[in-house]
Amino acid sequence: xxxxxxxxxxxxxxxxxxxxxxxxxxxxxxxxxxxxxxxxxxxxxxxxxxxxxxxxxxxxxxxxxxxxxxxxxxxxxxxxxxxxxxxxxxxxxxxxxxxxxxxxxxxxxxxxxxxxxxxxxxxxxxxxxxxxxxxxxxxxxxxxxxxxxxxxxxxxxxxxxxxxxxxxxxxxxxxxxxxxxxxxxxxxxxxxxxxxxxxxxxxxxxxxxxxxxxxxxxxxxxxxxxxxxxxxxxxxxxxxxxxxxxxxxxxxxxxxxxxxxxxxxxxxxxxxxxxxxxxxxxxxxxxxxxxxxxxxxxxxxxxxxxxxxxxxxxxxxxxxxxxxxxxx
Amino acid sequence: xxxxxxxxxxxxxxxxxxxxxxxxxxxxxxxxxxxxxxxxxxxxxxxxxxxxxxxxxxxxxxxxxxxxxxxxxxxxxxxxxxxxxxxxxxxxxxxxxxxxxxxxxxxxxxxxxxxxxxxxxxxxxxxxxxxxxxxxxxxxxxxxxxxxxxxxxxxxxxxxxxxxxxxxxxxxxxxxxxxxxxxxxxxxxxxxxxxxxxxxxxxxxxxxxxxxxxxxxxxxxxxxxxxxxxxxxxxxxxxxxxxxxxxxxxxxxxxxxxxxxxxxxxxxxxxxxxxxxxxxxxxxxxxxxxxxxxxxxxxxxxxxxxxxxxxxxxxxxxxxxxxxxxxx
Numbered sequence: 001x002x003x004x005x006x007x008x009x010x011x012x013x014x015x016x017x018x019x020x021x022x023x024x025x026x027x028x029x030x031x032x033x034x035x036x037x038x039x040x041x042x043x044x045x046x047x048x049x050x051x052x053x054x055x056x057x058x059x060x061x062x063x064x065x066x067x068x069x070x071x072x073x074x075x076x077x078x079x080x081x082x083x084x085x086x087x088x089x090x091x092x093x094x095x096x097x098x099x100x101x102x103x104x105x106x107x108x109x110x111x112x113x114x115x116x117x118x119x120x121x122x123x124x125x126x127x128x129x130x131x132x133x134x135x136x137x138x139x140x141x142x143x144x145x146x147x148x149x150x151x152x153x154x155x156x157x158x159x160x161x162x163x164x165x166x167x168x169x170x171x172x173x174x175x176x177x178x179x180x181x182x183x184x185x186x187x188x189x190x191x192x193x194x195x196x197x198x199x200x201x202x203x204x205x206x207x208x209x210x211x212x213x214x215x216x217x218x219x220x221x222x223x224x225x226x227x228x229x230x231x232x233x234x235x236x237x238x239x240x241x242x243x244x245x246x247x248x249x250x251x252x253x254x255x256x257x258x259x260x261x262x263x264x265x266x267x268x269x270x271x272x273x274x275x276x277x278x279x280x281x282x283x284x285x286x287x288x289x290x291x292x293x294x295x296x297x298x299x300x301x302x303x304x305x306x307x308x309x310x311x312x313x314x315x316x317x318x319x320x321x322x323x324x325x326x327x328x
Numbered sequence: 329x330x331x332x333x334x335x336x337x338x339x340x341x342x343x344x345x346x347x348x349x350x351x352x353x354x355x356x357x358x359x360x361x362x363x364x365x366x367x368x369x370x371x372x373x374x375x376x377x378x379x380x381x382x383x384x385x386x387x388x389x390x391x392x393x394x395x396x397x398x399x400x401x402x403x404x405x406x407x408x409x410x411x412x413x414x415x416x417x418x419x420x421x422x423x424x425x426x427x428x429x430x431x432x433x434x435x436x437x438x439x440x441x442x443x444x445x446x447x448x449x450x451x452x453x454x455x456x457x458x459x460x461x462x463x464x465x466x467x468x469x470x471x472x473x474x475x476x477x478x479x480x481x482x483x484x485x486x487x488x489x490x491x492x493x494x495x496x497x498x499x500x501x502x503x504x505x506x507x508x509x510x511x512x513x514x515x516x517x518x519x520x521x522x523x524x525x526x527x528x529x530x531x532x533x534x535x536x537x538x539x540x541x542x543x544x545x546x547x548x549x550x551x552x553x554x555x556x557x558x559x560x561x562x563x564x565x566x567x568x569x570x571x572x573x574x575x576x577x578x579x580x581x582x583x584x585x586x587x588x589x590x591x592x593x594x595x596x597x598x599x600x601x602x603x604x605x606x607x608x609x610x611x612x613x614x615x616x617x618x619x620x621x622x623x624x625x626x627x628x629x630x631x632x633x634x635x636x637x638x639x640x641x642x643x644x645x646x647x648x649x650x651x652x653x654x655x656x
Contacts, residue, residue, distance in 0.1 A: 100526070149480065153529040201523040
């Protein structure tokens with residue numbers, strides 16, 4: 001829906017103070033057909049509004065979606081640098097795209113881009129990430145660590161630990177990390193992480209960490225094909241979560257881990273990561289660009305690289321793959 | 329100068345067909361003061377135009393700068409993919425910035441961004457690169473190799489070889505490569521290379537190779553402080569060079585080396601690179617982010633990393649530094 005029409009429509013409902021607005025009146029004020037009015041109402045519903053429709057009376061809003069604001073995230077935020085500058089948007093193509101532009105133009109470390117909706121959210125290898133309005137945490141964090149590009153994968157693992165810790169703190173739900181960049185609850189995907197960077201050949205200029213967290217979706221918010229493999233915190237917990245509070249907690253956990261990482265290196269992060277890792281010791285199938293490997297996941301190296309042992313005891317080092325965890 | 333005023337002024341001179349235009353007439357047609365007219369004429373001179381000024385007659389253009397066009401680069405280009413799509417601009421902040429945006433939006437491998445002038449050209453570590461109008465080759469090439477980020481420095485060395493080969497082919501001038509990203513002629517800097525990338529943690533999305541080549545500058549085009557350390561091909565050769573032809577040759581040499589690299593790895597590039605390397609076997613000082621090292625440059629590793637041997641025979645591996653070559 002064009003943002004302008006949505007604003008007009010919401011303004012009319014606000015002025016009606018919970019009362020009904022007739023389709024006729026909406027159609028006149030927006031200057032569109034009755035069919036178009038019906039379409040706009042449906043789009044409001046998709047955006048998380050609940051509306052009652054009664055014949056001859058019209059429509060009224062019965063529930064406003066749980067929105068967040070830049071202020072809500074800032075108020076009570078306990079970090080030093082992360083999230084101290086927030087770019088908040090109602091709807092974007094992808095928060096990564098905006099973050100890339102801001103980073104290129106010199107945005108400071110800790111700059112956070114948050115959107116209520118992504119119309120073209122992306123995960124690893126340019127895969128689509130479903131990011132409907134008012135339901136999830138769709139955000140990108142800009143970091144400027146003084147590191148060579150080869151270290152960037154470690155930040156994916158660090159991010160996974162930060163989000164796992166924050167989810168546990170806010171919801172008490174137990175999460176599993178699936179190497180390299182997914183967080184699962186009850187074996188269903190709840191969080192995706194996309195670590196990207198802008199770098200010179202030998203020096204990182206900026207790391208842009210995209211986080212997609214399914215928070216308040218109900219099952220019907222997910223496309224049919226995801227029902228068996230994806231979930232949200234609200235589905236698992238049985239009640240909605242305050243998204244601003246979750247964002248604050250992620251930023252705080254992240255900052256603590258990040259300071260530790262910059263000071264002491266990857267080893268402490270590795271230990272924490274292993275405590276959440278679901279695949280270690282299990283039979284897995286790893287699909288890489290060059291082929292498919294099967295074996296037992298032995299753990300990760302000091303650099304965050306996955307070690308896979310085959311039947312003959314030969315170890316492969318895997319930098320990048322999709323992992324499928326065996327049944328046993 | 330505002331592009332609009334420049335166009336108006338050039339149009340007036342074109343209509344005068346080599347004849348004089350009085351300052352009065354220019355001032356009237358542009359709607360500006362006589363002082364402003366004088367300023368605009370000076371700016372044309374800085375942009376490579378030569379103008380004669382005669383009291384009571386006014387100004388006339390005696391020489392139009394040697395410009396290039398997208399067509400000139402395309403006509404006779406012998407490559408398969410590199411330079412097959414050209415974004416040509418009269419003036420940009422930096423070709424790297426435009427290339428970053430195009431790359432993020434999906435520009436194909438081989439897309440080339442060329443500008444006649446950069447107002448904010450950059451080199452390694454965000455240093456300024458002086459890129460005056462109509463004099464040099466200021467361009468950025470987008471590549472999409474299927475490589476891990478750690479391999480990106482090898483592309484800097486490959487680029488240096490391609491440019492050195494092309495300069496030799498077009499001018500017969502002998503060039504020296506100074507690790508990692510400079511090309512010198514008679515010990516003066518003639519070419520700078522900036523390799524940047526957009527990458528996921530474990531996979532390059534795009535490599536953006538910026539090339540700045542001093543081609544047709546006269547000594548007075550360089551800022552005073554660069555006179556003793558920079559030069560141009562025209563200064564060294566004693567006559568101007570056809571820039572479009574040079575660009576074509578660079579793209580052709582680049583494509584050959586790039587295919588060889590993707591097929592056979594870095595080793596063949598390493599051998600070629602060493603044949604141009606000025607620092608190997610010499611005493612050097614290497615200034616890195618963490619400190620300064622002195623010793624003898626022993627060569628580069630299979631990965632393109634510089635090996636420095638100190639007095640005691642200890643070898644340091646240097647991924648990134650500014651190199652100063654000793655006198656002996």
